[in-house]
Amino acid sequence: MTDFPGAPDPQAPRKGLRVLAAMSGGVDSAVAAARAVEAGHDVTGVHLALSANPQSFRTGARGCCTIEDSRDARRAADVIGIPFYCWDLAERFREDVVEDFVAEYEAGRTPNPCLRCNEKIKFAALLDKALALGFDAVCTGHYATVVVNEDGTRELHRASDMAKDQSYVLGVLDDRQLAHAMFPLGDTLTTKDEIRAEAERRGLAVAKKPDSHDICFIADGDTQGFLAKRLGKAEGDIVDESGTKIGTHEGAYGFTIGQRKGLRIGHPAPDGKPRYVLDISPVNNTVTVGPAASLDVSALTAIKPRWCGAAPQGPGTYTAQLRAHGGETEVTAELVGDELRVTFTEPVRGVAPGQAIVLYDDTRVVGSATIAATERVRAQSA
Amino acid sequence: MAYLDHAATTPMLPEAVQAMTAQLALAGNASSLHAAGRRARRTVEEARESLAASLGARPSEVVFTAGGTEADNLAVKGLFWARRAADPARTRVLASPVEHHAVLDAVDWLATHEGANVEYLPVDACGRVHPQALREAIARNPADVALATVMWANNEIGTVMAVRELAEAAAEFDVPLHSDAVQAYGQLDVGFAASGLAAMTVTAHKVGGPYGVGALLLGRQYAPVPLLHGGGQERHVRSGTLDVPAIAAFAVAGTLAAERRPDFAREVGALRDELIAGVRAAVPEAVLGGDPDPAGRLPANAHFSFPGCEGDSLLLLLDAQGIECSTGSACTAGVAQPSHVVLATGTDPELARGTLRFSLGHTSTRDDVAAVVEAIGPVVERARSAGLS
Numbered sequence: 169m170t171d172f173p174g175a176p177d178p179q180a181p182r183k184g185l186r187v188l189a190a191m192s193g194g195v196d197s198a199v200a201a202a203r204a205v206e207a208g209h210d211v212t213g214v215h216l217a218l219s220a221n222p223q224s225f226r227t228g229a230r231g232c233c234t235i236e237d238s239r240d241a242r243r244a245a246d247v248i249g250i251p252f253y254c255w256d257l258a259e260r261f262r263e264d265v266v267e268d269f270v271a272e273y274e275a276g277r278t279p280n281p282c283l284r285c286n287e288k289i290k291f292a293a294l295l296d297k298a299l300a301l302g303f304d305a306v307c308t309g310h311y312a313t314v315v316v317n318e319d320g321t322r323e324l325h326r327a328s329d330m331a332k333d334q335s336y337v338l339g340v341l342d343d344r345q346l347a348h349a350m351f352p353l354g355d356t357l358t359t360k361d362e363i364r365a366e367a368e369r370r371g372l373a374v375a376k377k378p379d380s381h382d383i384c385f386i387a388d389g390d391t392q393g394f395l396a397k398r399l400g401k402a403e404g405d406i407v408d409e410s411g412t413k414i415g416t417h418e419g420a421y422g423f424t425i426g427q428r429k430g431l432r433i434g435h436p437a438p439d440g441k442p443r444y445v446l447d448i449s450p451v452n453n454t455v456t457v458g459p460a461a462s463l464d465v466s467a468l469t470a471i472k473p474r475w476c477g478a479a480p481q482g483p484g485t486y487t488a489q490l491r492a493h494g495g496e497t498e499v500t501a502e503l504v505g506d507e508l509r510v511t512f513t514e515p516v517r518g519v520a521p522g523q524a525i526v527l528y529d530d531t532r533v534v535g536s537a538t539i540a541a542t543e544r545v546r547a548q549s550a
Numbered sequence: 551m552a553y554l555d556h557a558a559t560t561p562m563l564p565e566a567v568q569a570m571t572a573q574l575a576l577a578g579n580a581s582s583l584h585a586a587g588r589r590a591r592r593t594v595e596e597a598r599e600s601l602a603a604s605l606g607a608r609p610s611e612v613v614f615t616a617g618g619t620e621a622d623n624l625a626v627k628g629l630f631w632a633r634r635a636a637d638p639a640r641t642r643v644l645a646s647p648v649e650h651h652a653v654l655d656a657v658d659w660l661a662t663h664e665g666a667n668v669e670y671l672p673v674d675a676c677g678r679v680h681p682q683a684l685r686e687a688i689a690r691n692p693a694d695v696a697l698a699t700v701m702w703a704n705n706e707i708g709t710v711m712a713v714r715e716l717a718e719a720a721a722e723f724d725v726p727l728h729s730d731a732v733q734a735y736g737q738l739d740v741g742f743a744a745s746g747l748a749a750m751t752v753t754a755h756k757v758g759g760p761y762g763v764g765a766l767l768l769g770r771q772y773a774p775v776p777l778l779h780g781g782g783q784e785r786h787v788r789s790g791t792l793d794v795p796a797i798a799a800f801a802v803a804g805t806l807a808a809e810r811r812p813d814f815a816r817e818v819g820a821l822r823d824e825l826i827a828g829v830r831a832a833v834p835e836a837v838l839g840g841d842p843d844p845a846g847r848l849p850a851n852a853h854f855s856f857p858g859c860e861g862d863s864l865l866l867l868l869d870a871q872g873i874e875c876s877t878g879s880a881c882t883a884g885v886a887q888p889s890h891v892v893l894a895t896g897t898d899p900e901l902a903r904g905t906l907r908f909s910l911g912h913t914s915t916r917d918d919v920a921a922v923v924e925a926i927g928p929v930v931e932r933a934r935s936a937g938l939s
Contacts, residue, residue, distance in 0.1 A: 212866065217885045251869055253862055256885040300936035301863055 183208045185304040187350060190290055191215050191245060191252070193237030195367050195374045196309030196353060198244035202370050203352035204307045205248055211307070213245035213252040216294065218261040219385065244372050257293055264288035266385055270398050273421040276448035277522025280337070280492060281383055283536075286310075287340040287474075295348055305350045310334045313354040313531075314346060322346045324476050324533040327354045336489050339526035339536035340474050392422045392430075404453030406433060409446070409462060420453045426463055426518025433457065444518070464515035464545040470508040470525050470537030479503055479535070486527040486534060490519055501527055508537040515545050552918040554875045556756075556850060556911025557705055557733060563758035563912070566803040570760055573795035580792045581781060590794045597801030604808035605752065605767060606741030613766045613784045614797055618732040618753035620777070621766035622652035624788065625728040625749040626699055628774025630660055633696040633726070635775070642667045644687050644698040644725075647894040648677045650705050652751075653730050654890070657699070671700070676841040677707050677895045681715040685722065692723040700727065702734035702750070706878035706891045706907055707840030708851025710738065717746030726772060732756055732764075736807040737815055737848050742767045749774075752804075754796070758912060759803030763796035810912075818910045819849035821919055825908055826852050828923030833930050837901065839892060850910040853878060855897060856930050859904035862886050863933035868906075871925050878907035903938060 187209040189201035204211045215238045238254055245252035265284050272279035295306045311327035312335040324346055327333040341349060353363070360379070367375035386394045399421055406415035415433040417423070427445040437443050437459070444463055447456035473479070483502035488510065490497070498513040510525060519542045527534040562570075578590030595609070602609040615621040626643075633640045645657045647670040660666035671679045671687055679700050688695050698720050703710045713729055720727040726748030731740045736757035742750055749772065753764035766788075768774070773787065780789030807814075823844060829836055829852070839853035840846075856864060861877035868875060879889030888902040908922060 212870070251866065253866055254885050255862065297863075297936045300932070301867060302932055 185209045185350075186302060187211045187305050187307050188294070188298040188301075188303045189213045189250070189307040190294060190309075191241040192309070192380070193240035193244075193374065193377075194309065194380055195364060195372070195377055196311075198241070198248070198309070198372050198374050199363055199367050199370070200307055200309040200352045201245070201250065202248045202372070204350060205250060207352065209305075209307075211248075211250045212303070213241065213248070213250050214294070215241040215252070215254045216261075216289070217254055217256045218258055218289075240374050240377065244374055247371050247373070255294070255297070257289055260293045261285070261289055261385075264293075269383075270395065272522045273395055274399055274450065275522075276420060276450040278424045278520035279522045280524055281385070282492070283337045283340055283524055286337055291341055291345040291349060295345065299348065305348045307350040307352060309353055310338060310351050311353050312338050312351045314349060314351060315532075321477060325354075326528070326531040326533075328356060329359075332360065335528075335533050336492050336494075336524070336526050339476075339489075339524060339533050341476065342474050343477050346476060395419065395421055402453055404455070406431065406455045406457055408437075408443075409456065409458040414457070417455055420448050420450050420455050423448050423455050425520040431457060460517065462544065462546050463517045463519075465512065465517070465519045465542045466515050466545050467509070467511045467543040468519060468525065468539055469541050470510065471506065471540045473503060473506070473508045473535055473537040475535035476533050486529060489526045489528065490516065490539070491523050496528070499527070507540075552873045552921040553913065554873065554908040554910060554918060554922065556914070557907065557909035558876060559755045559761070560758055560911040561913055562755075562760060562799070563803050563806055565806060566759050566799040569802040570795045570799035573798045576794075578794065580794060581783060590792075593794050593798050594792050597797045600801045601765065601804045604805045606743045606745075607767050608743075608770070610770060610785070611742065611767050613768050613788050614792060614800075615764050615766055615788055616762055616790075616793075617755075617764040618650075618730070618751050619652040620788075621751040621753070621764050622650070622728075622730055623656045624766050624774055624777050625751060625768075626653055626656040626697070627660060627664075627777060628787070629697045629726055629728065629749065629772065630664065630666060631775035632773055634664075637693075639694050640696040641665060642669060642691070642694045643696055644669050644671055644684065646671050646673060646679045646700045646711075648673055648704050648707075648709075648891045649699065649701055650730055650732070653699055653701070653728075666696070667694075671698075673894055675895050676846065677704055677709040677891060678841070678846075679711055679716065681712055681719045684716050685719040688720065688723045688725055692725065695723065695725045697748075698725055698727045700729055702729045702731035702740060703738060703848045703851075704840065704891060705733045706889055706905075707853045707895070708733075708848035709840045710734070710846055710848060713745055713747065720748075721746055726769075733848060733851075735804075736811060737818075737850055739811070748772055754800035754803055757803050757807035759800040760796045763793055763800045765800075814912065815849045818914060819844060821910055821914055821916065822849055822852055824916070825910075825919045825922060828919065829854060829926050832923060832927040836930070837897075839895070839897075839905065850914075852908045852910075854906050854908075855892065855901045856904040856906065856933070857901055858938070859930055859933040860886075860936065860938055861903060861905050863936050864904065864906050864929060867929040867932055868922075868925060871921075871929075873921055873925055875922075876907045876909070877905050879905065900938065904933075 187204050189211050191197045191213045242252050265281050269279050269281045298306050311332040313325040315323040326335045364375050382389050401418045405413045407413050423445045443457040446458045446462050487496040488499040497516050499510050501510045521539045523539050524536045526536040578586035580590040580594045598609045598612045602612050643666045657668050661668040672683050700716050702713050717727050728749040729747050730751045732753050734740050735752045748769045750767040755761045776787050778789045837855040877886050892902040
């Protein structure tokens, strides 16, 4: 990351900074940019063009990859009264997010592309360019809080409103990235309706725009279809825990640990209870299914840890979040070499390798790592 | 604020504003027979006459349109359709590769949808089409050429074409030549009769007139197939109720631009030379686009490529200092693309990403130039450190 002498003194008041506001065309990032202006910063809006061939208009509810979204962002920037640019980061996005997404599924894991985008695009490619151009910070519409300590160090905390908290997808940010991040929406207790009302009051036409969800680069929301197109169909077996074939699938990559729907197994389980994906084996293209109890995980190892601040020494007790919108669970974690070893106080269900585990100390994000392997309560025979 | 984007649009002349606002308060359809209509028609026809006089054309050769893009489309598509209708063998369209999108995309559309056989004429490193190249291209089969189109001066790099010689070459084979003179208008002598062109595009807002009005200068023997069908106004070539206030203001601006042109070109040319020298002194590695000979480029145009810089970054940094200019190239979904013009001159695609166009106009001052010269060195340095994304 390029750092300029002009980067902000960590102790300086967070005012009058040159801020680059990432504007997706949605209501959150527009209000965030407006709040940054109101806080006294010198703000420039930027829309990231992440698709090499953007569609003209939105289809469905996805909201950041079309020309229409770019226009919505520009319109909001005009109303706020800030300069606006469109930066083409499609190539970086393809390499670092889309290809990673496909490769992870191909390896039988379940990636989180939003997290990867924050790590590699918004707070890396975009931030680097922003710093090089003389900006001090990148501002986004994420719901999370940055706390500046007396010694100038920064902490990432959950948003004041836990229901909207997005600190999980920001858990990958290290302290350098955090030093240049600004989340104007994080520290207010506001409902989404209130954010919309604020947008309305500010004259932003995106006030009524539907929320974006799902994966922005899969226009029709059909992840399976997207993967099938990229990876091809590969018929394989669905087996039970004893290894007996009970069905077929069209590609093991299409499944996620803990998945229940869409298994298309003709006959019911002997006990009549629903079956879940327990294991995905890309090597022999096999998907193992079984009862919910077999999903219980007592421990996991995670790789590529990233810390908001210094790495913790020795074992510690934390709360952990294992997926976006997931609940909290109590864990003991210890960094052993490059690996994070995590033990759950109570078993948890449906932990998918590839997802991130984010560790919290109360509301503070301690760090994150990518789940590599899990230890089941019930040993599997498959 | 230093506004150096007059090629995009230039402020309206006060006289034109006055003429337009005076007309806005009056009613009257120039096609009506009653007194209000007669008054409107008189205004339109007087405007047509004064524009014709200032453009070296006959009044009947002035076809009002809703701007340069429409005039270009009317000339390119309309002449193609008419010439092909008269002889189905005529399907070849000759065009320079450095045309504005209003011509380029119209020509591409003819290729895609109308079976036109489009041939791009070679250009030199300045982006100039040589008359001999046009002559040779037509001579390969004079019978199948529908039309040729070569702009008078380039909107990005400012290169001036040898229009009269090009028209002579086309005339040897009775091929109609159209020229988009939108950028040349007000800076060069674009006399229509003397040019030998079949058709020529001009627009009001580049010379201090209002947006949304322009004209196709059209030789009387040409009857392009209309783009718009309706009331049969403008020689049945361009239907639609005439925009009397805009046309009146266009005529005022066009007449003043023609009167002031020799002085304006000299003064703005001197500023342009100062700008080019200053930028080169501040950033020695800057590459001047277009013709290095001042006589071969528009007096108000300066175009540079800055190695290792993204044009967008340069714009952002200059904008932050109150300097308004352009990369010169079009956008796709708001994302700047390397310019087809700069690429056509043989420029390296990576270098083509770091272009800036400074264009001067009737409000430009030495202070504007000084602001650019002062800012450009550090701006280029910073943009380069941000690199090419």
